[in-house]
Amino acid sequence: MGALLGGVLVSDNSGRTQHDDDILVLVSEMYYIQEKTQKDIADNLGLSRPAVSRLLQTARDRGIVSVSIVDPSERLKKLEAELTQAFGLKGCRLCPSGEDHAILRARLGYRGAELLMTNMEPGDVIGIGAGSTVYETVRALRESRDYPGLRIVPLSGGGLGIDGRPQINQVVHMAAHRLNAESVYLNAPLYIGEDSVARLLMEDASIRQCTGLWDQLGNALIGIGRGNIVDTQDPYFIAALEAVGQSRVAAAVCGWFVDREGNAIRGKNTTSVSFDQLKAARNVFAIAGGKRKARAILSALRGKFATHLVTDEDVAREVLFMIS
Structure with a gap:
């Protein structure tokens, strides 16, 4: 037996079935737009489920x-290309955004380690x-012995922890440890209150062993902080932020403060x-994400502190919107 739809007989057996476009559109709308199941469509139209399946395939x-x-990767690649061109970067890697900050980091x-x-x-x-x-980038590094003679150095002194x-x-x-490299440490605080103490520290041989390598950087991994937002108890x-004027600061890069246009604010x-x-480094990989950091990331990009950017889709769209 069959059903008469739109004046056309639609067979539900294995014989030849005559269709017209109206019937195919009707069944397709019910399935793809109204999200009815094939069984629901069959019941509504008096057809068998195999007949509905054949109609959908014919459509x-x-x-x-x-x-x-x-x-999604194609969408991200397009945004990567736009950011690379807009800021003269060597490269850009984006990841999907998300509400979970731990997953986003x-x-x-992972993408920073790949780069x-x-x-x-x-x-x-x-x-x-x-x-x-x-830190998450270093955690994601695969163990390798393919690059002999590597030396790993901190780019700044440490905080109080x-x-x-x-x-x-x-x-x-x-x-x-992961890269089978030599490590050189910097046993000094990031911010030093007294001028005399700062001078003594910077003249120390163990300190100079590290700082002397900053002129030889091949690659650098840096974060970008929201310098005008105090999210630390240090x-x-x-004190360093207040000394330069918190309202002037748009970002923090390696402990230094940067204004909205990417200019360094000397502390x-x-x-x-x-x-x-x-x-002067061959490559500087800036790795930062989360939409709340979009303005800080834009400031760092304007300052040309990085050759590569690793961030997420939401930040990419926000940064491109802010410069449009």
């Missing part, structure tokens, strides 16, 4: 229904900045790689 064969698959770290591993050369000096995304954040020398040690950071007694040394 696809005739081009009435087309199925397109949007590959892990995604960023570093594909850009290392034997004998490189690799600088490690502070921050949770840099009162926020539970990874201490920078520990992250350097982890990176050196009194020395807070005092910061034990950190200089921006000139950073810009």
